[in-house]
Each structure stands twice: as structure tokens, then as C-alpha cells.
Amino acid sequence: MTGRRGRPDEAGLIARFFRPLATAPGAALLLDDAATIPPAFGKDLVVTVDAIVAGVHFFPDDPPDAIARKALRVNLSDLAAKGAQPAGYLVTLALPDDWETDWLEGFVEGLAIDQEEFGLSLLGGDTVRTPGPLMVSITAFGHAPEGQAPRRTGAAPGQRLYVSGTIGDAALGLKLRLDERLAALWDLRRAEKETLLDRYLLPEPRLALAGVVATYATASMDVSDGLVGDLGKLAAASKVGAVIDAGRVPLSAAAFRATRVDPAAFATALTGGDDYEILVAIEPEDAEAFESEAAAAGVRVTDIGVLIEGEGVGVERHGRPVMLGDESFSHF
Amino acid sequence: MTGRRGRPDEAGLIARFFRPLATAPGAALLLDDAATIPPAFGKDLVVTVDAIVAGVHFFPDDPPDAIARKALRVNLSDLAAKGAQPAGYLVTLALPDDWETDWLEGFVEGLAIDQEEFGLSLLGGDTVRTPGPLMVSITAFGHAPEGQAPRRTGAAPGQRLYVSGTIGDAALGLKLRLDERLAALWDLRRAEKETLLDRYLLPEPRLALAGVVATYATASMDVSDGLVGDLGKLAAASKVGAVIDAGRVPLSAAAFRATRVDPAAFATALTGGDDYEILVAIEPEDAEAFESEAAAAGVRVTDIGVLIEGEGVGVERHGRPVMLGDESFSHF
Structure with missing residues (x-):
């Protein structure tokens, strides 16, 4: 379960860092190819994705917990704007080859804090290595009353x-x-x-x-x-x-x-x-x-x-x- | 609507390249912060995400339509394994600064071909620039009969x-x-x-x-x-x-x-x-x-x-x- 320089490989990395975040049953402890979200009667599922790239959307030396929380929160903000309560999220993490265990621990700690605060579970994700900068892409899911998620299109003169x-x-x-x-x-x-x-x-x-x-x-x-x-x-x-x-x-x-x-x-x-x-x-x-x-x-x-x-x-x-x-x- | 060297900015890029792919009503023509997926009675929503990075998961000189289709198909494969029929997908595209219009046209054409073949709609996404290599992260959604998406965990001796x-x-x-x-x-x-x-x-x-x-x-x-x-x-x-x-x-x-x-x-x-x-x-x-x-x-x-x-x-x-x-x- 360990790769170069004693660091965990992908399965080990998921088990050690991300599994504790997968609290929803549909996440299947991140041991599966996909997660499931059960149907919610009278609710639309609202889905949104936002990615942040080191050096473009945040400073590479920002604290890792803040990077994680920002990546999650920019998506939660989209859910809030659509009148949706968060249900879960997926994380794609593109890690440069020189990632450090301490950094990833901080990153995961940031996600844990915000999961607790906003009441949602990690449902899955993908971890890939990249020769480029660190990138975090998060897909967030929420539930809004069916047909009631407000769009950008309903505004009228006088409002x-x-x-x-x-x-x-x-x-x-x-x-x-x-x-x-x-x-x-x-x-x-x-x-x-x-x-x-x-x-x-x-x-x-x-x-x-x-x-x-x-x-x-x-x-x-x-x-x-x-x-x-x-x-x-x-x-x-x-x-x-x-x-x-x-x-x-x-x-x-x-x-x-x-x-x-x-x-x-x-x-x-x-x-x-x-x-x-x-x-x-x-x-x-x-x-x-x-x-x-x-x-x-x-x-x-x-x-x-x-x-x-x-x-x-x-x-x-x-x-x-x-x-x-x-x-x-x-x-x- | 144009940025450096006459290429479209993000809004222009979405309008020109990606809007034609957003055929589902819930995609709101990609004019919104989030997409909606209406509830499907008796179905679980199956969600999966996989990312591919140039030079790691594909060759940078692969045809752009093939890169797009591979990025989508690796996710559709996860849906198939979970007994789910595809409903839609989100694309996160991290583009290096030297992207070319022709390349993106080919990429989008690849997505269009596979949407048609497999019956799904683009629901949303995010386009970011990166100083690193091209990366495509796709989140795919499908419907499986409620409680029936097979996991990795149900196998037993004799099967x-x-x-x-x-x-x-x-x-x-x-x-x-x-x-x-x-x-x-x-x-x-x-x-x-x-x-x-x-x-x-x-x-x-x-x-x-x-x-x-x-x-x-x-x-x-x-x-x-x-x-x-x-x-x-x-x-x-x-x-x-x-x-x-x-x-x-x-x-x-x-x-x-x-x-x-x-x-x-x-x-x-x-x-x-x-x-x-x-x-x-x-x-x-x-x-x-x-x-x-x-x-x-x-x-x-x-x-x-x-x-x-x-x-x-x-x-x-x-x-x-x-x-x-x-x-x-x-x-x-």
C-alpha cells in the first residue's frame, strides 16, 4: 500500500485520508466505483462543479485546510443560491509529485471541519498525479424543492x-x-x-x-x-x-x-x-x-x-x- | 467576449463550444450556477467522477475528440458496472494557456458524438486555465433501480x-x-x-x-x-x-x-x-x-x-x- 518514498499509493491514500470523510451509506466507504444518492420525494437534485488551481485561484502557500474549505465552499455557495441544502460532494484532487503527508492531512482536516459545519458527506472522488500545479475540483449535490430552485432567468422590472x-x-x-x-x-x-x-x-x-x-x-x-x-x-x-x-x-x-x-x-x-x-x-x-x-x-x-x-x-x-x-x- | 489573442473568454467559450451540448432542461443552457436533475421515482442516482491528465492518462497528441470521449467513457463504464443508465454529466476542463480553437472544437465534437451514442446531456461544468497540462475531470450521473446498484461487496463463495x-x-x-x-x-x-x-x-x-x-x-x-x-x-x-x-x-x-x-x-x-x-x-x-x-x-x-x-x-x-x-x- 505504499509507493515512492514510503508514501501511500492511491488505494492507501484513500483509505488513510479520505475514508473517514465518507459518512453517507451511499459513499460505500469509497470502496466502490460510484456512489448512490437515494431519491428524495419532491426534491430536485441540484448539482454544481467548481475547480480551483494553485497560482490561479489560490496561493500555493495558503494553508491546506483553507484551500480545501475554499474548494468546497465555492460550490456550497452555488447550492445556497439555488435554494438547495447540501447532501454530498465528490473531490477530484490532482496532486503534484512532491505532495507531502502533512499537507494532505491539513487538506482533509479542512474538509472534515466543513462537512461537520454544513452537514454533508464525501461521496467519492478521484486522485490523480499531475506534473502541473495542485488542482481541486469539487462536485457538490444538494436538494431543493422540486421545480423551485431559482434560476437567473426569473427577474422582472419592478422587482x-x-x-x-x-x-x-x-x-x-x-x-x-x-x-x-x-x-x-x-x-x-x-x-x-x-x-x-x-x-x-x-x-x-x-x-x-x-x-x-x-x-x-x-x-x-x-x-x-x-x-x-x-x-x-x-x-x-x-x-x-x-x-x-x-x-x-x-x-x-x-x-x-x-x-x-x-x-x-x-x-x-x-x-x-x-x-x-x-x-x-x-x-x-x-x-x-x-x-x-x-x-x-x-x-x-x-x-x-x-x-x-x-x-x-x-x-x-x-x-x-x-x-x-x-x-x-x-x-x- | 474575447480575451487574449482574440480567443473567447470563459462565457464566450461556454456559449460557443459547450452550450450546444446542454440539451437537458435542467442544464439551463449552462447559463446558471448549477444544474437540476428531477427526481426519478424508484431510482437511485449513481454518481461517479474520473479525471484524466495529459501525459499521465493519455498522450498529449491524441486526437482531441478521442481525449474527450475517453474522459466521458471511463465514467460511463463505472455507471454500467453499477447497473445505471446515464442521465447527464459535468465537465471540468483545465486548459493550458496555449489552447487552440481547433483543438477545442475537436474535443467538443467528441463529446457530441458520445452524448448521441449513449443518450445523455451535458449538465454543466467549469473551465479554468492552468499553467500545467491539460486535465479533464468528468462527473457522470445515472439512474439505477433503487437499492439494486450492485456493489463490490456482494460476492460469495460458489458464485x-x-x-x-x-x-x-x-x-x-x-x-x-x-x-x-x-x-x-x-x-x-x-x-x-x-x-x-x-x-x-x-x-x-x-x-x-x-x-x-x-x-x-x-x-x-x-x-x-x-x-x-x-x-x-x-x-x-x-x-x-x-x-x-x-x-x-x-x-x-x-x-x-x-x-x-x-x-x-x-x-x-x-x-x-x-x-x-x-x-x-x-x-x-x-x-x-x-x-x-x-x-x-x-x-x-x-x-x-x-x-x-x-x-x-x-x-x-x-x-x-x-x-x-x-x-x-x-x-x-
């Missing part, structure tokens, strides 16, 4: 736009990660700097909001490539336009401080990526119920604007357009 | 062992690919050489056998890492031993010719990888029905041995042990 949490922290955190001097420029306190860096390292999937989203959202998506750009995608899919009130976009204390002194930071906040917040369209008559049920679920939601006839996304402050430069950040 | 198709062609094809001179050593005709090379390039998932497998197999897996090694996994999972009659292992005319003159070729055939045939355990009283229904499904199956008390895998010829060197071929 309100809401986002969860705060916007821009992760994008500002990435900038800080790349240039520490920005902390001084932005006049950040130590804890504020840490907040921004953490938001980039570890997204917070809004699964607590999934049920509320399934009930009320006419259209929904997660904000992963920047609020303005992603709203543009939702608006285009729904064949409507959108107007955001810049003054209502929810900012953390750290982001607020940065944007107050640096206009470029405001553009970064609204167009940068990695928020992993939920963006939804809500009928005006449902707004109060949506807000109150979101609050009951423990997630802050903020009305940031409105959908209109037409196309494109406008960002306004006191009724005047705000220019943000490039609209969208793309990982590709 | 018969069957394999579909012929064994060893792909492993011999890989040897030929690496050393063309073997064609002369093995005294192969031109068509035989092509047969072996093709079997390595393009596996044949035995989906026609899925229903019969779900009905009759007490244990089942696909043979991807070599017959002897994979049988060892099935036997270990079922806590039994197994004996193969070497003379009954089904060989193609090409493999038969090679093994007749080269004993090492016989070891390669029984222990090499990439067969993607189905290995099942069948109750003796079901053997006749299994054989006749497999024949009706158009798939040849061959009784190659028996499960016994104990552990491990023996290979015998005329009742005497045959030595094969390394038991199993592992991609890892």
Missing part, C-alpha cells in the same frame, strides 16, 4: 435586488494580500486588515439562506466574479436592466474605511470577485417577508436596487451614474 | 465470475503505442495492430449490459486497472477469494496472437489497465439467464472462474498456478 452579507471584502483582501502597503493607505486597523484577508481566504457560503431563497427569489445567483458583472449576467439572463444605489451596497467596517480614502477601492469592492454572497430578485410585495425570514435565519440582506425595463447595469449615487472602470472580474 | 468483451487489448495497445516494434514480435496483422491501438485510445463502456448487471450481479465493478488486480479488490471487498482459469479469459484475435508468442504479453493482458470491461459475480443458478440476457443485449460475457472461501486471487491453467509478476497496474 427589488438584494444581496446577503457585505460586498467587496474578499476583493480588497486579495489586493492587500498582493500589496501589504495598502493597509496603511486604507488606514486599516489590524483587525480590519485580518477581516479582509480572511474573507478572501475563506468564503462564507450562505446556506442558512437557502430555504428563504427557494421560497421568495424570482431569480438568484451567487456573487463570485464581482457584484456589478454578476448582476449583469442575471439581468441579461432575465432580459431586464438593473440599477444599483451605490450608497446602499453593504460594506464591512473595513471596506467602508478603505473606500472612504481610496475611490479605486470602491470600484474594487463592487467589481472584484470572491464575495460568495447571494444576489436575488424579490417581488416588492414579498420584500418584508423576505427580510424578516432572512433575519430569522441569521443572515443580513440588503436592498441595493431595482430591476428595470431595458438592459445593462447602472450604478448610481444620489441619482447620478458612478463610473467603475472594468465591470467584471473573471478568473478565466 | 461464478464473468467478464464482458475481451481482456488485455488496451494494455497491449499501450505497449504497442510505446514501442511499435512489438507489432513484429507479436506477429500482428495490420488490422490487429489497429484493434489494439484503438482499444487503448477509445474504451467501449458496456452500457448495454447495465440492466442485466442490475438484475443479476451480486457484485460488480469495471475493470480499469487490470483484471487480476481489480478482481483482487472485488474479492477483498466481499471477503472472499477468487480463482481465474487462464485458458478461459476472453482474448481478441490480436491479443491471442500476441500472447501465443510472448508470455509477457499474457501477463500484460491479465494485469494491464484500461480494459473498461465489466466484472461480475453471478449465482450459479442465474448463470444461464445472465448469459442469455447479455447475449440479447449484444454483449459477449464469459465465465472465467469462481469465488471461493479465503482471500486473494489465483490464476490457474489446467489446475496449476500461473505466475504473472505484478498483479495490478495503477494509474496513480
